[in-house]
Amino acid sequence: MAAIDRSGDDVFVGLELESAAPTDAAVYYEWLLGLSPGSRPGEALARVGVTAVRGQTAPDAPTGWTPAFLVDDAARAVMRAQQLGGLAEQDADGRWIVHDPAGVRCRLVEAVPPEIAGRHANVDYSAFDVEETEAFYRAVFDARRLRMVDDPYDMRFLCRGRRIAAGVFRLHGVAGFAVRPCWIVYFEVADLVMHVARAAESGSRVLIPPTRSPFNLYAVLEDPWGDLFAFSQLLPRPLLGSLPVTDDDDAPGELIDHVDLFPAHHGSIA
Amino acid sequence: MSAVRSDDVADALRRLVFAARSGGLTHLVGALRSALGAEVGLFDLGGSMIATAPARAIWDAEAVRRAAGRTGEANGFLVHPVEYEGEPVALLAARVHDDRGRLLDAAADLIVLELARLRAAQQGRRELAASLIDDVLARRVDEVEAIGRLRAVGVDATVPHRVLLGSAEMPGSALQRLPWGGIYALMGNRPDPFLRIVRDDSVLMVVPDDPMVERIAQNLCGQLAEIGAHARVGVSRSHVGGAGLRAAYLEALSALRDGDVDGVRHPGRLDLSRLLVMTNTTVPLADVARDQLRPLIEHDAAHGSALVETLHVYLEADRDVAAATGRLFIHRNTLRYRLRQITEILGADIESSATIATLWLAYLALADEPGPMLASTTPSGATPSTGAAS
DSSP states (O other), rough: OOOOTTTTTTTTEEEEEEEEEEHHHHHHHHHHHHHHOOOTTTTTGGGEEEEEEEEEEEETSEEEEEEEEEEHHHHHHHHHHHHHOOOEEEOTTSEEEEEESSSSSEEEEEOOOOOOOOOOOEEEEESHHHHHHHOOOHHHHHHEEEETTTOOTTOEEEEEETEEEEEEEEOOOOOTTSSEEEEEEEEEBBHHHHHHHHHTTTTOOOEEEEEEEEEESEEEEEEEOOOEEEEEEOOOOHHHTOOOOOTTOOOOOOHHOOOOOOOOTTTOOO | OOTSSHHHHHHHHHHHHHHHHHHHHHHHHHHHHHHHSSSSEEEEETEEEEEEEEETTOOOHHHHHTTTTSOOTTTBBBBEEEEETTEEEEEEEEEEOOTTHHHHHHHHHHHHHHHHHHHHHHHHHHHHHHHHHHHTTOOOOOHHHHHHHHHHHTTTTSEEEEEEEEEEOOGGGGGGGGOOTHHHHHTTOOOOOSSEEETTTEEEEESSSSHHHHHHHHHHHHHHHHHHHEEEEEEEOOHHHHHHHHHHHHHHHHHHHHOOOOEEEEOSSOHHHHHHHOOOOSSSSHHHHHHHHHHHHHHHHHHHOHHHHHHHHHHTTTHHHHHHHHHHHHHHHHHHHHHHHHHHOOOOOOOOHHHHHHHEEEEEEEHHSSSSTTTSOOOTTTTSSSSSTT
8 A cells, every 4th residue: 555644634533432322422512512403413523523423332332432543554553453462343334443452442544534624622541551552552553752741640642743643641549449541532622610510510420620731721521421521621822832741762842843732623612 | 648646647737727728629639648648539429529639540439439438448448528517518538548647537627618618609609699589580670680680690591591490308408418510610710500599498590491401400300319308300491581580480390399200390281371471571461460450459448348369269260169169268159149249340251261361360460479469559540440351
């Protein structure tokens, strides 16, 4: 296959939700994100990068948000994942789903879904073992790594071209609890506190209350059907751009030197 | 746990107090984490995290809630209830096996102080809103003023909204235990996402009429069911304006009170007469109603009769003579005599559908008015009405 120049493309390109109550969940997220409903439940979610909201494939099948990442060659990416202990399967439409060694899944696609007009979300991986997780996804995404300096959660960004594919951080203090590594989907909003308050009044549970990080205000919640999601309110551009990071060679720099933080089609939800 | 020597404990306590005074709940929980050397989380009773240290620790809220009733360590952590005015309002959890320095006790006391401060701020806003709702429901403010003042408390009454009214069998103080979704807004110095007040031992919410009304009602009902028996939430239909808020309140109240089924409830068949009275803002219905009934009012005043009440009871009883006489404690012949008097005085056939509708509306309009039902407001010298069904 001829090499494709992906240097200007996003890597994280879409989201899917599997829920115990897909129609209710679609309506809920549209309301939560302030999206005017379309002609069917979930249609409006395409505006924030959601390509599908579907029910469980089996009563005990896992639910939750699954990110989709753009790769040059899905078959080769799958092979790299398998070499590093991951598993892969194809759905009924022939699309690849990769399960990493911790059992966390993502989708791999070779083209951006045409219905995605913009994006208002980001993803982080909440990991027990940051090094292993970084190594696995760097190989699968064919990405490089930027590491935040002196971050208490050992936050890293997996990047390709001038785009951030995902963050990876160390999940803290979970021994003895039924918490597993997972992808956390952050919907970018303009007023995080009010979004959290509305979510709490409408049946979501707050897992991490509004918290300031070096680059955003964020909160992690569980929707009424038990699926994890998050809100993020990015800090102003000057603060974000000056974040100190080191690259693959441990050379110091600022985040803005390595990536475009605000591509034109990205933004926050009012 | 390192803080077991008295000096260490005293130092830890000083740090806790300083954190509470300087940075609120988040700093206080952070300081407690430093003192204990372990993860700390402060939860509301619904299991939502209010503050946590470290920030990116995800807890199993159900495990914390299950451990709340136990004494001592369970699953590797201690859970300490935080009580406000004798009612538990939050759970303080720490991943420690014991609390030899009793730092959790001290932190819980400081948390109560901070929660009390936040609640006082919220209570001020909610009392202001409750006073406004009282004014709107009692028609002490006109429509324009109602819409303006509702906007000031976060309700855009120019767009459709609904009223939720929730209650459960419990002591009034138990309402303190309701999970406190608005705390996130309060800690961020923002208004409540939805207007929410306590009125007559019920929780009243005003929410926009959108697809989440039912979910918010279910959520409120679930919260009430956790603290009392027979939890119910009445949900009004959609209305606009201050007058619409009145209609919505009465619909929600009717839905709450009618029948014996618990859970989320909706009002029955739409009563157009009642809706017209409750939402009317253009016609002085009460004045018109008094004019319609004035011949009877004046007759009662002149002769000490009870024709106004008789007609009201007769209509309320759906013109069932036996039912009306039972309620009035009079003989059926007395009722028939009074009805003939009423017909003559009003100059109208009180069995005609049009007359019945007019008179029924008149009584509803007067019942909706604050103050004595039939006090005259007509200026001296005004021309009395010539009949009810003219």
